[in-house]
Amino acid sequence: MAIETYKVSVNHKISDKDYHIKVRDFNLTLSSEPNDFHVNTYETILEALGACESIVMASFNKQKNFKYNSLYYTLVGNQNKTGLSDIEVTVHFKTNESKQKCAEFVEFAENTCPVMDNLTHTVPITRTEVSTVH
Structure with a gap:
């Protein structure tokens, strides 16, 4: 089986509780704490x-x-x-x-x-x- 490679980048500013993720052409946001806007x-x-x-x-x-x-x-x-x-x-x-x-x-x-x-x-x-x- 051929090896497939996946790449993800995560961006975070210390003043923010959200983590911005880029996967191919998708942008996601995760939170360090549960909230009503992000997982x-x-x-x-x-x-x-x-x-x-x-x-x-x-x-x-x-x-x-x-x-x-x-x-x-x-x-x-x-x-x-x-x-x-x-x-x-x-x-x-x-x-x-x-x-x-x-x-x-x-x-x-x-x-x-x-x-x-x-x-x-x-x-x-x-x-x-x-x-x-x-």
Whole structure:
């Protein structure tokens, strides 16, 4: 499999509680504190996990012979001083499949989801540069 590279830039001013993110042609804003205008970084982790597993399910349901009409996730992250201490995930299917087959399909999605893999295994991070602007 070929390596794909993704690039994100984050801009922040010390007087601001918002973090401005650029991903390709998309501009996003995250907040360091929960507010009515922007999600925070912990919510973004939960969003990424739920979306990634949903994408895996939509991509592999035919191959795995699993039929569903719709699904939705509820994800709850509990924060401690240094980050999320745990994440609780509930998957709700609209399907005629058995509960056992649903559980097996969810387990497959969890084992295939790159976000889950990154949350549960150490991903090497290399700082390539620190620069200053005066």
